[in-house]
Amino acid sequence: MSERMMKAHRHSGCREDYTIHCDPNARYRTADGTCNNLDHPAWGAAMTSLARLIPSQYGDKRGTPRTLDKMNCSLPSARNISNTVHSEVSANPNHNGRNLSIVAMQWGQFLSHDLSFSSMSVGESLTLVNVCRKQCFTIEIPADDKHFDTNCMEMVRSRPTSDMGCNPDVREQINQATSFIDGSTVYGSSQEHQYFLRNHSQGLMNTGDGDLLPPASICDHAHSCQVAGDSRVNVVPCLAAAHLLFLREHNRIAKRLAELNCDWSDEELFQQSRKIVAAELQHITYNEYLPNVLGSEIMEMFLLTDKTSFQYQYLKDFLPSTTNVFATAAFRFGHSQIPTKQGTCWNESNLHEQRIETTFRNPSLLPRFTCGGINRWMLNTPAPESDRSLVDGVRDLLFLKNNSSFDLAALNIQRGRDHGLAPYNEWRRWAQLPVAKYFRVGDQGLVDHTQEAVDLLVKVYRSVDDIDLFTGALSEKHVTGGMVGPTFARLIGYQFLAYKYGDRFWYENKDPITRFTEDQLEEIKKIRLSTIMCLNSNSDSMPLDVFHTNNANWKPCDLLPQIDLSKWKK
Numbered sequence: 141m142s143e144r145m146m147k148a149h150r151h152s153g154c155r156e157d158y159t160i161h162c163d164p165n166a167r168y169r170t171a172d173g174t175c176n177n178l179d180h181p182a183w184g185a186a187m188t189s190l191a192r193l194i195p196s197q198y199g200d201k202r203g204t205p206r207t208l209d210k211m212n213c214s215l216p217s218a219r220n221i222s223n224t225v226h227s228e229v230s231a232n233p234n235h236n237g238r239n240l241s242i243v244a245m246q247w248g249q250f251l252s253h254d255l256s257f258s259s260m261s262v263g264e265s266l267t268l269v270n271v272c273r274k275q276c277f278t279i280e281i282p283a284d285d286k287h288f289d290t291n292c293m294e295m296v297r298s299r300p301t302s303d304m305g306c307n308p309d310v311r312e313q314i315n316q317a318t319s320f321i322d323g324s325t326v327y328g329s330s331q332e333h334q335y336f337l338r339n340h341s342q343g344l345m346n347t348g349d350g351d352l353l354p355p356a357s358i359c360d361h362a363h364s365c366q367v368a369g370d371s372r373v374n375v376v377p378c379l380a381a382a383h384l385l386f387l388r389e390h391n392r393i394a395k396r397l398a399e400l401n402c403d404w405s406d407e408e409l410f411q412q413s414r415k416i417v418a419a420e421l422q423h424i425t426y427n428e429y430l431p432n433v434l435g436s437e438i439m440e441m442f443l444l445t446d447k448t449s450f451q452y453q454y455l456k457d458f459l460p461s462t463t464n465v466f467a468t469a470a471f472r473f474g475h476s477q478i479p480t481k482q483g484t485c486w487n488e489s490n491l492h493e494q495r496i497e498t499t500f501r502n503p504s505l506l507p508r509f510t511c512g513g514i515n516r517w518m519l520n521t522p523a524p525e526s527d528r529s530l531v532d533g534v535r536d537l538l539f540l541k542n543n544s545s546f547d548l549a550a551l552n553i554q555r556g557r558d559h560g561l562a563p564y565n566e567w568r569r570w571a572q573l574p575v576a577k578y579f580r581v582g583d584q585g586l587v588d589h590t591q592e593a594v595d596l597l598v599k600v601y602r603s604v605d606d607i608d609l610f611t612g613a614l615s616e617k618h619v620t621g622g623m624v625g626p627t628f629a630r631l632i633g634y635q636f637l638a639y640k641y642g643d644r645f646w647y648e649n650k651d652p653i654t655r656f657t658e659d660q661l662e663e664i665k666k667i668r669l670s671t672i673m674c675l676n677s678n679s680d681s682m683p684l685d686v687f688h689t690n691n692a693n694w695k696p697c698d699l700l701p702q703i704d705l706s707k708w709k710k
């Protein structure tokens with residue numbers, strides 16, 4: 141990684157201004173990610189700002205949204221762009237050329253919630269719309285819109301760090317989650333929340349009746365009905381199933397460790413189980429998920445995991461924080477893989493599917509959508525192609541309630557402008573890829589686009605320099621073997637490099653205080669997502685590779701690769 145990139149990356153908000161005391165001999169991560177970096181205790185911690193790779197471009201120099209194009213005219217409306225570029229074009233949205241399953245999409249969302257939480261969820265923000273109108277950044281709806289008959293869609297601006305008493309010269313957004321891949325979706329991103337989620341006996345996490353996620357105290361169609369480490373758990377049933385899977389995995393591990401080590405305290409059992417779960421999340425992400433997203437070229441450059449020994453070297457100068465561009469544009473590529481439906485499948489002859497718009501934050505589905513049923517449905521169902529189009533269920537009908545709804549593509553574009561994200565060409569420059577001068581596919585044009593995509597972009601943008609990053613990069617042709625084009629591939633590749641080399645508690649680290657033993661690490665490197673699904677969702681068998689459909693190779697759970705926890709016997 142070049143010096144240029146490492147330097148540009150330094151910006152971690154003002155949390156370092158507070159005095160954070162670290163114990164250099166602590167064996168486990170803190171709940172909020174502080175003290176991961178002992179020289180900079182706030183790096184990567186929750187409630188610090190998203191990092192910038194290149195300077196922001198707001199309307200003014202300080203932080204008003206980007207609203208004007210290069211000619212000083214209004215930028216096209218985000219909904220207009222969404223209608224023109226991101227509408228559901230494919231005759232069969234449930235199709236991708238590589239047999240990727242819904243599990244691949246779902247891992248992306250679950251993982252993204254471990255890494256960032258900056259924007260306000262629409263449900264939360266609606267109540268705020270009336271309270272603080274000046275914080276709204278409304279999306280204009282074109283008069284000829286095929287779906288909406290109102291003229292605007294409300295969006296509340298993301299919280300700036302000045303809310304926390306920080307006074308940066310330029311507006312920055314807060315990340316409420318820990319940046320590290322540490323299972324903050326399961327354990328929360330603060331000490332208080334973690335305390336609340338723990339059972340405080342035998343290292344266990346709280347569960348609800350029937351070994352489900354614990355219920356929330358208020359529960360109706362507008363409120364969260366289940367509690368987890370991340371409050372977005374109830375968005376769709378498939379996401380809740382992922383949360384439940386890792387909650388059960390934690391308790392499964394804690395129970396086994398308690399059998400092996402009679403004298404371990406609740407704290408020791410909890411922390412060791414949490415450490416193993418975080419290691420599983422990291423291992424699955426870098427070995428099963430990312431190769432499918434980035435293709436072999438970028439993986440081989442930086443990110444491949446060494447199969448056996450301790451090759452890993454922690455880089456203490458590498459800021460691990462989630463970058464603004466990653467959270468606001470690049471890792472939102474997965475929105476184009478969201479399916480039209482959610483489903484559950486009790487057995488081969490008993491399948492239930494319903495349209496996704498009927499499932500957002502819908503507690504009445506809980507009894508029907510069991511964890512095992514959802515997992516079987518996800519791994520048997522192909523995900524839509526990761527391309528420029530989003531299905532109507534989220535592009536017209538996101539968070540449908542009382543005839544009101546949102547457009548996820550438009551929110552992504554508007555969010556980019558809210559965060560002062562520089563436009564597409566600036567990111568091409570950062571990525572050291574050719575910058576476009578003209579709307580054409582050839583020389584000095586949009587060289588990573590098809591003619592069809594260029595034709596759509598030119599319909600909405602006056603200049604190639606105005607193209608919003610989400611729209612420009614999502615409509616690129618994919619890198620070989622990947623789910624994204626070269627611009628997103630480099631941004632995502634760089635971010636996962638930071639999560640790996642900037643994490644002192646990375647699962648392959650060699651520090652005698654925080655590492656696993658070599659025997660233990662060898663066990664962790666056997667893990668596959670299929671094993672975790674099989675062991676925790678009342679299934680008898682699973683295919684080894686759950687990220688693809690049409691998988692003939694189903695195996696009984698005990699023949700899938702297992703972690704031998706006896707290596708943790710003291």
Ligand code: HEM
Nearest residue numbers: 245248249252256257258259376467471472474475551555
């Ligand atoms: C059922 C599927 C999904 C739904 C309904 C959904 C919905 C949303 C919504 C409403 C937002 C906030 C939008 C805003 O106001 O700015 C959001 C943010 C985001 N989504 Fe998704 N999403 C889904 C799946 C995914 C997937 C598959 C990925 C990645 C592979 C992903 C990555 C992200 C990221 C990175 C953010 C920004 C998070 C933050 O920093 O606040 N999402 N999503």
Ligand SMILES: [Ca+2]
Nearest residue numbers: 254318320324
């Ligand atoms: Ca995290």
